[in-house]
Amino acid sequence: MLVGRRLFISSAVFGIVLAVAYWLVAHEISGAFLLGFMAFALTFLAGYMIVSEREADFWGDDRNADHPDAEGNLLGTYTIRSPLPICAAFAVTTAVLGVVISPTLAILSLIAVLALGALFIVQSG
Amino acid sequence: MGAAASSATFSGERSDLLSWLTTTDHKRIGILYLVTSLVYFGVAGALALTIRTQLARPNNDLVSSHTYAQLFTLHGTAMIFLFVAPFALGLANFLIPLQIGAPDMAFPRLNATSYWMFLFGGFVIFSGAATNEGAAAAGWTSYVPLSAIAISTGLGQDLWIVGVFLVSVATILTSINFVTTVFVYRAPGMTMWRLPIFTWEMIATSLLIFMAFPTLASDLLLLFIDRRFGGHAFDPAHGGDAILWQHLFWFFGHPEVYVMILPYFGVVSEIIPVFSRKPIFGYTGLVIAAFAIAGLSMGVWAHHMFTTGAVNDPFFSFVSLLIAVPTGVKFFNWIATMWGGSLTFPTPMLFAVGFLINFLLGGITGVMIASPPIDYQAHASYFIVAHMHYVLGGGSLFAIFAALFFWWPKIFGHRLDERLGKWCFWLLFVGFNVTFFPMHFMGLEGMPRRVFTYEATGQLPLLNAIASAGSYVMLAGVLAFAWNVVLSARRRVPAGDDPWGANSLEWSTSSPPPEFNFTALPKIRSERPAYDARVKAAEAEA
Numbered sequence: 298m299l300v301g302r303r304l305f306i307s308s309a310v311f312g313i314v315l316a317v318a319y320w321l322v323a324h325e326i327s328g329a330f331l332l333g334f335m336a337f338a339l340t341f342l343a344g345y346m347i348v349s350e351r352e353a354d355f356w357g358d359d360r361n362a363d364h365p366d367a368e369g370n371l372l373g374t375y376t377i378r379s380p381l382p383i384c385a386a387f388a389v390t391t392a393v394l395g396v397v398i399s400p401t402l403a404i405l406s407l408i409a410v411l412a413l414g415a416l417f418i419v420q421s422g
Numbered sequence: 423m424g425a426a427a428s429s430a431t432f433s434g435e436r437s438d439l440l441s442w443l444t445t446t447d448h449k450r451i452g453i454l455y456l457v458t459s460l461v462y463f464g465v466a467g468a469l470a471l472t473i474r475t476q477l478a479r480p481n482n483d484l485v486s487s488h489t490y491a492q493l494f495t496l497h498g499t500a501m502i503f504l505f506v507a508p509f510a511l512g513l514a515n516f517l518i519p520l521q522i523g524a525p526d527m528a529f530p531r532l533n534a535t536s537y538w539m540f541l542f543g544g545f546v547i548f549s550g551a552a553t554n555e556g557a558a559a560a561g562w563t564s565y566v567p568l569s570a571i572a573i574s575t576g577l578g579q580d581l582w583i584v585g586v587f588l589v590s591v592a593t594i595l596t597s598i599n600f601v602t603t604v605f606v607y608r609a610p611g612m613t614m615w616r617l618p619i620f621t622w623e624m625i626a627t628s629l630l631i632f633m634a635f636p637t638l639a640s641d642l643l644l645l646f647i648d649r650r651f652g653g654h655a656f657d658p659a660h661g662g663d664a665i666l667w668q669h670l671f672w673f674f675g676h677p678e679v680y681v682m683i684l685p686y687f688g689v690v691s692e693i694i695p696v697f698s699r700k701p702i703f704g705y706t707g708l709v710i711a712a713f714a715i716a717g718l719s720m721g722v723w724a725h726h727m728f729t730t731g732a733v734n735d736p737f738f739s740f741v742s743l744l745i746a747v748p749t750g751v752k753f754f755n756w757i758a759t760m761w762g763g764s765l766t767f768p769t770p771m772l773f774a775v776g777f778l779i780n781f782l783l784g785g786i787t788g789v790m791i792a793s794p795p796i797d798y799q800a801h802a803s804y805f806i807v808a809h810m811h812y813v814l815g816g817g818s819l820f821a822i823f824a825a826l827f828f829w830w831p832k833i834f835g836h837r838l839d840e841r842l843g844k845w846c847f848w849l850l851f852v853g854f855n856v857t858f859f860p861m862h863f864m865g866l867e868g869m870p871r872r873v874f875t876y877e878a879t880g881q882l883p884l885l886n887a888i889a890s891a892g893s894y895v896m897l898a899g900v901l902a903f904a905w906n907v908v909l910s911a912r913r914r915v916p917a918g919d920d921p922w923g924a925n926s927l928e929w930s931t932s933s934p935p936p937e938f939n940f941t942a943l944p945k946i947r948s949e950r951p952a953y954d955a956r957v958k959a960a961e962a963e964a
Contacts, residue, residue: 298605300613300614300615301605301614304625304713307713308629308713308717311717312717312720315717315720315721318737319721319737322734322736322737323733323734323737325732325733325734327663327665327666327669327670328669328673328723328724328733331637331669331670331673332720332721335633335720338632338633339633355605355606355608356608356609356610356611357522357606357607357608357609357610357611357612357613357614358608358613358614359610359611359613360611360613361611362610362611363610363611363945364609364610364942364943364945366610367610376446376530376531377445377446377447377937378441378444378445378446378447379444379446379531379534380443380444381531381535382444382446382531382532382533382534382535382537382538383443383444383534383535383538385535385538386535386536386537386538386539386541386542386592387538387542389539389588389591390539390542390543390546390588393584393587393588394546394581394584396584396646396650397577397580397581397584397650398577417531
């Protein structure tokens with residue numbers, strides 16, 4: 298993950314330099330805030346990579362690794378198909394659409410979104 | 423990792439409607455994205471033809487000014503939010519796990535959810551056309567006060583906001599999936615510096631989406647609150663700021679341009695080496711250039727706002743001009759890859775070369791209008807229409823067709839017809855340039871963009887007639903492609919696993935690939951594992 302860490306750290310440094318340079322040159326608050334917030338988000342990502350993913354080690358990072366070396370390495374559970382995604386997307390769509398055309402639809406859809414979200418979590422567990 | 427991937431291979435996949443509605447297979451989701459975005463392209467193209475027919479002669483009254491405003495709003499929205507960017511997401515959905523040797527995306531159900539949100543978001547955007555006052559008519563940029571409740575009183579604008587919001591959330595979720603998949607799910611030996619350029623470009627694109635799209639979502643939310651709940655974020659009469667909309671919108675909008683072009687830089691970077699029979703020139707330089715473009719694109723948003731007088735012109739002009747440097751590096755690398763190669767020109771390569779020519783022209787006018795004095799003259803004129811269409815139409819669209827012809831055999835197991843493919847290319851190339859090149863001169867003659875008609879002065883009638891004729895030549899090119907799809911599907915001539923003699927890992931598996939992608943992975947020792955495996959097999963035979 299060394300490349301990933303370097304990528305996020307260099308992005309964060311670039312974001313900070315750009316935000317500071319913009320403020321010094323332009324003294325304009327909207328853009329400076331946007332760039333500052335972007336720099337903060339990138340710094341947060343870089344910090345996460347440095348602190349939490351420091352020990353991350355993947356077979357993909359080993360230049361000399363081969364397919365059989367990773368025997369038994371679990372990737373997680375893969376579903377081939379699930380009705381949840383289309384239901385969840387439909388519920389989210391009707392929820393936001395409900396805000397425009399009908400508050401009742403929005404509330405009912407929001408309940409459906411929460412229920413489907415819970416089902417997602419239960420199934421993932 | 424690899425063992426789990428290879429042992430989980432399935433065959434005999436169902437193909438009924440329910441299996442498509444409930445699929446979480448990245449390849450099927452990729453195909454759904456590709457087909458959906460092409461359908462939206464068809465709709466957006468029909469709108470564009472209506473626009474060009476209206477403008478074919480001066481003082482035409484085919485459509486009213488309000489209808490015309492809806493037409494260009496839906497055309498721009500569909501092209502940007504529902505076609506060019508989502509097509510790249512579809513391509514990446516199909517290709518990324520295959521290119522890195524993974525069985526699927528990191529979050530398959532989230533992936534499917536993102537697709538359906540994108541599809542429904544598009545429906546919501548277009549549903550405005552069925553309302554009493556019609557669809558949104560404030561342009562794809564939806565500038566305030568045009569999009570404010572005082573001017574856009576109908577439900578269409580609200581539905582536009584909600585639809586674009588859904589699409590933007592779906593895009594953010596997909597980009598999270600891409601980055602996680604690439605970082606975590608690479609096959610053994612597939613180090614980051616062995617990733618195909620297309621996958622690298624998608625990482626850069628995903629980072630741009632992380633940074634830019636939340637700004638769009640918040641911008642839309644503020645506008646929605648202003649319209650429906652009496653907010654005043656963009657209302658100067660109550661302490662708001664109309665220019666704030668432009669800041670927030672373009673903070674998303676300019677990176678969005680690169681969200682729509684970086685994946686296609688990746689596409690041509692995959693195609694050119696294959697048909698030059700050489701490795702890509704300057705692999706590391708291409709990757710660094712992609713991230714340089716992505717980074718710099720976050721600092722140029724206000725070059726769209728030079729004429730507001732509310733931004734620092736020199737800063738944005740300087741950073742905008744800087745982007746030409748990494749873009750030039752990419753062009754140099756593509757040309758150097760072709761230089762001295764054993765060049766062949768099947769349809770994907772023709773489209774890739776067409777991309778280089780058109781994008782170069784769009785890039786040159788981009789450098790011109792990055793200069794404030796020129797931008798002040800050209801702003802909101804047809805010169806800008808020409809520039810953006812050369813970048814996104816001549817650039818992205820040609821790369822999209824290059825990708826379709828190149829990866830079609832991998833996706834569907836049979837090739838598209840070459841003769842019809844070449845007809846498609848030449849009709850599109852000639853049609854595109856006949857349509858959009860005259861627009862530079864229309865702009866210089868002072869024709870503003872987004873006007874529904876014009877007076878018969880100067881060269882405008884002739885230039886508009888030429889542009890409109892060109893758009894119908896483009897239609898013929900698109901129809902040639904559609905006929906090619908039908909004809910090839912009837913013939914179904916098997917393509918084989920690697921019809922082009924290509925380089926990256928997806929060409930090592932069957933066409934189309936099985937569920938979970940690979941029955942066996944070759945050794946990965948360079949950024950060209952399929953090529954390495956081919957050489958090794960040839961050596962073993964000898």
